[in-house]
Structures are given as structure tokens and as C-alpha cells.
Amino acid sequence: MIELLSIPFIQNALLGGIILAVLLSVLSLFIYLKNWSFINVGISHATFGGLAVGFYLGISPTLFGTIFAVITxxxxxxxxxxxxxxxxxxxxxxxxxxxxxxxxVITLSPNYNADLFTFLFGNILTIGKEDIYVLIGFTILSLGFIKLFFHKIMYCCYNEEVAYTSGINTSFYYYSLILIISVATVLSVKLVGVILASAMMILPAAFSNQIFWHYRKILIFSIISSIFMVVAGIFLSFYYDLPSGATIVLLYSVLFGILVLAKKFSGRK
Incomplete structure (x- = not known):
């Protein structure tokens, strides 16, 4: 275990994964409250078109993916x-x-680009230092914004009409949240890929809500559980030569299923 932690790309994967787990877990609460799971799916899949254009032109795929995701x-x-x-x-x-x-765009491309399929299916073990710096910067800005306006955002999530009549600029927080989710989706595709990115924003709050009802407890447990899933998924994928993104999401999904069944047979609601 200690030898494994000394490998640079494992260190990058763990650090990037933990940072992203925290960011996605916080966003998961708002997605869950707003019932935005399908919106998240739409944004994550829209990212693929931008990534393809970026690879075809030989210009930053992440930039084009971000543009496509934000517009969508x-x-x-x-x-x-x-x-x-x-x-x-x-x-x-x-x-x-x-x-x-x-x-x-892929069909028109003269060469097969394996990097694009890395984004499609995800491989957190390929995260580099630059990716981590971008993650840290965006996470600080996003969480700072959310902390500053947390109560107003929560108010809008619970009842947007009442929030509007109370004088809150609901459109500002609505589109700001969508903007943050869109960029976070692009950044998460390297972790779990375009296909599975939405799952990492839906599962944390859904998983935590099976145990807790208060939003603070849901938020805290979402962060803790996501960090555990990411770390466990990285180690399992490394030891058993499995795709990292799929391993993380599958682990989360299996434990979620076990929790739901346990609640059902225990008679808890």
C-alpha cells in the first residue's frame, strides 16, 4: 500500500479524485433537491460534441467541451x-x-484518437498536475460562491416561486448553478468519462438521503462517502486492471442498492 502511494500518477489520481468528489458531492445536493438528474445527463453528453471538435482541430478539447456544456x-x-x-x-x-x-466529427477525423475515448469512458489515472491545478481553482471559486449564497440557493431549490416573491433574484442563482454544474461536468469526464459523469453528481445525495433527512447531514455524508468511493475505486481499478470511472460508479451503485434493500427488509421508511 505504501509503495503504491509513492507512485506519482496514483498520487495525482487520489488528489484529483478527492477534490472532485468534494465538488460533485456539494453540487449533488442541489441536483437532488431540484430533481435535475436528467439535466445533468444532457450536459454530460453534450460535452462529447465539444471534446470531439477540440480533438479534430487540435485545440484544447477541455475548452471546447466546456463551451458546449455551458451553452447546452x-x-x-x-x-x-x-x-x-x-x-x-x-x-x-x-x-x-x-x-x-x-x-x-470523429468519422471525419483522419486518425483514430484514443484520447477522445479516454474522455468518453474516463481514466482518472491519467490526471496530471495541470488538471489538478484547474480542479483546485474551480473548486475554490465554486464552493466560495455556494458558501456565500448558500441559504438563498437553498431557498430557490426548495421553492423558487416563494423565493422570488421574497425579493431573491432567482434567475441569477438558477443560471449560476447551471453554469457551475456544466463546468464541473466537463472537469469530471476525465474521472469517470462522459457516459458516467452524471452518476457522480446524482449518487452522493441520493445515497446519503437514504440515511439522513436534514440537508446538512446529507451534505456532510455525501462528501465523506464520495471520497471513500473514489479512493476505493481507484485502488480496486489499479489492482484488478479495471476502468477507474466505471469501478467508482459501480461501487457506489452497488452500495446504494444494498442500502435500499437493507432499509426495505428492516421496515424503515
Missing amino acids: GLLIGYISRKGDIHEDISIGILFSMSMAFGVI
């Missing part, structure tokens, strides 16, 4: 608030279109 997230938010189209339909159209666009 804001469009989903705008349509859900202003449009006449049902939110689920707009999400389905947008993320399907972006994924299809990404596939076409």
Missing part, C-alpha cells in the same frame, strides 16, 4: 423556464444532437 446547460435552463417545449424533450433533443455531432 444554459439553453436547457432557458427552455425549461421560458419555452413551451417540455423540459425532458428539450434535453433529449440537445444532448442527442451534440452526441450525433461528435460522432460525425
Whole structure:
């Protein structure tokens, strides 16, 4: 174990994974309260189109992925608030279109790019120092914003109409939260990939809510459980030569299933 921890890429994976686990766990609470699980799926899949363009042009895939994710997230938010189209339909159209666009770009690319498929399925063991610096910077800014306006954001999540009549600028917090979730989704694709990124924002709060009801306890346990899942998933994937992202999400999902069954057979509600 000690020898394993001395390996540089394992150190990077653990540090990056822990930072991302904290960020995604905090965002998971708001996603759970707002019932935004499908929005998160749409944003994570839309990222693929931007990544494909970035690789095709040979220009920062993360930058293009971020642009695609932010535009898609804001469009989903705008349509859900202003449009006449049902939110689920707009999400389905947008993320399907972006994924299809990404596939076409891959087809037109003269060379097969394995790095793109690393983003698609995730490999936290490839995280480098620059990725960690970006993660740290964005996490500090995001958590700082959330801490500063935490009660207003929670108010909007519980009852946006009442928050609006109370004088809170609900649109500002609504779109700010979508913006943070969109960028966090892009940063998380290297951990678990585009396909599984949404799961790491949905599972923490859903898992913790099976045990606790108060939002503070849910938030704290989400962070603790996510850090444990990421660390355990990294070690399991390394020892058994498994894809890291899938291992982390599968471990989380299995324990979530066990917890739900345990509650059912114990008679707890």
C-alpha cells in the first residue's frame, strides 16, 4: 500500500479524485433537491460534441467541451423556464444532437484518437498536475460562491416561486448553478468519462438521503462517502486492471442498492 502511494500518477489520481468528489458531492445536493438528474445527463453528453471538435482541430478539447456544456446547460435552463417545449424533450433533443455531432466529427477525423475515448469512458489515472491545478481553482471559486449564497440557493431549490416573491433574484442563482454544474461536468469526464459523469453528481445525495433527512447531514455524508468511493475505486481499478470511472460508479451503485434493500427488509421508511 505504501509503495503504491509513492507512485506519482496514483498520487495525482487520489488528489484529483478527492477534490472532485468534494465538488460533485456539494453540487449533488442541489441536483437532488431540484430533481435535475436528467439535466445533468444532457450536459454530460453534450460535452462529447465539444471534446470531439477540440480533438479534430487540435485545440484544447477541455475548452471546447466546456463551451458546449455551458451553452447546452444554459439553453436547457432557458427552455425549461421560458419555452413551451417540455423540459425532458428539450434535453433529449440537445444532448442527442451534440452526441450525433461528435460522432460525425470523429468519422471525419483522419486518425483514430484514443484520447477522445479516454474522455468518453474516463481514466482518472491519467490526471496530471495541470488538471489538478484547474480542479483546485474551480473548486475554490465554486464552493466560495455556494458558501456565500448558500441559504438563498437553498431557498430557490426548495421553492423558487416563494423565493422570488421574497425579493431573491432567482434567475441569477438558477443560471449560476447551471453554469457551475456544466463546468464541473466537463472537469469530471476525465474521472469517470462522459457516459458516467452524471452518476457522480446524482449518487452522493441520493445515497446519503437514504440515511439522513436534514440537508446538512446529507451534505456532510455525501462528501465523506464520495471520497471513500473514489479512493476505493481507484485502488480496486489499479489492482484488478479495471476502468477507474466505471469501478467508482459501480461501487457506489452497488452500495446504494444494498442500502435500499437493507432499509426495505428492516421496515424503515
